[in-house]
Amino acid sequence: MKVAVVGAGSVGCYFGGLLARAGHAVTLIGRAPHVAAIRAAGLVLETASGAEAVRLGATTEIDGAAGAEVVLVCVKSGDTEAAGRGLAPFLAPDVTILSLQNGVDNAERLEAVLGRPVVPVAVYVATEMAGPGHVRHLGRGDLVLGPGPASEAVATAFRDAAIPTTVSANAVDALWDKLVLNCAYNALSAVTRLPYGRLLGVAGIPAVMADIVAECAAVAAALDLRLPDDTLTKVLALAGTMPDQLSSTAQDIARGRPSEIDHLNGFIVRRGAERGVPTPVNRLLHALVKALESGASA
Structure with a gap:
């Protein structure tokens, strides 16, 4: 080809x-x-x-x-x-x-x-x-x-x-699965500057990820989509398959470049606001990464 x-x-x-x-x-x-x-x-x-x-x-x-x-x-x-x-x-x-x-x-x-x-x-x-x-x-x-x-x-x-x-035929569902993974890991990796394996070992992080997944699932349901029942299990398991990975968001911040956070946690926040679904954890992570972007470009 x-x-x-x-x-x-x-x-x-x-x-x-x-x-x-x-x-x-x-x-x-x-x-x-x-x-x-x-x-x-x-x-x-x-x-x-x-x-x-x-x-x-x-x-x-x-x-x-x-x-x-x-x-x-x-x-x-x-x-x-x-x-x-x-x-x-x-x-x-x-x-x-x-x-x-x-x-x-x-x-x-x-x-x-x-x-x-x-x-x-x-x-x-x-x-x-x-x-x-x-x-x-x-x-x-x-x-x-x-x-x-x-x-x-x-x-x-x-x-x-x-x-x-x-x-x-369910590639869009797969994209939503990937979106949830990104929402769970990208911002947290950027804020902490930790790769996935070390990130998941920090006390309290798995519980925060559970909150992120719950918000994503609520937004998906409001859009007439259903996330798989094992979504959180797959999210937590990802760190074991990519323990040394620093998120693309973290890499962007380190290089002083704009990240994709508006299309990750920011997407969940916007769709939640449109459908009346609260997304406080995703909103906080989105705001923190935007603040990091602002500092990196100053």
Whole structure:
């Protein structure tokens, strides 16, 4: 496949690197420092089995997506509409567009800008950029794709590239599962600057996570959605699968960049306010991260 990755941060670099290693023609579209490093020496893909340099295309320009058969949109949720507007002139007529983003409404927002279908994808992976052009894998790495004309073929290609991938008509439910995980971990990891394993070992944190999950479940119910009965169990178990992961929100704050908190805990707060559902714990965490953002940008 000819693949373009729009927003080649750690998630985009990881999946793009695996696809390129499997022989697909991948172009990463990202920030200048990463592009320069990748052009000079390839993408350093570091996993539990070691580090290797993967050769693939890299550019800072959105026209790198021209002619791609598959486009992975991996930009931050706040950049969704801007990415869609930039992409629109360069999309092939039969392109498959995948939204590999946090939050539950990015595919819909992209569709509104592009006027064409976008496949929602729930992403379960722990990654970080260890330096320019160097992505480090810390845990998991599986995807749940929504249905689409090419979803099964894309999933097969992903699986052949060592990316565990399933196609599900319930991908939106999977996105809600991921949203709840993010609401439970991202802000707390950012505020405490702790990775997931150490975070969960702090007295009182599991109880706070239970409160977060309860609020998310109440908001979901008000939207006529039902979270699985074992949601809290899965939330608490996540730390064991990614003990060394620092949340993407914590990484953003550390780099002085805007986070996605408005589309995580902030999303729960907004939807709760619309439906008359109180969300005090999510509101507090949202406010604390916004305060950290303000301090980081001062």
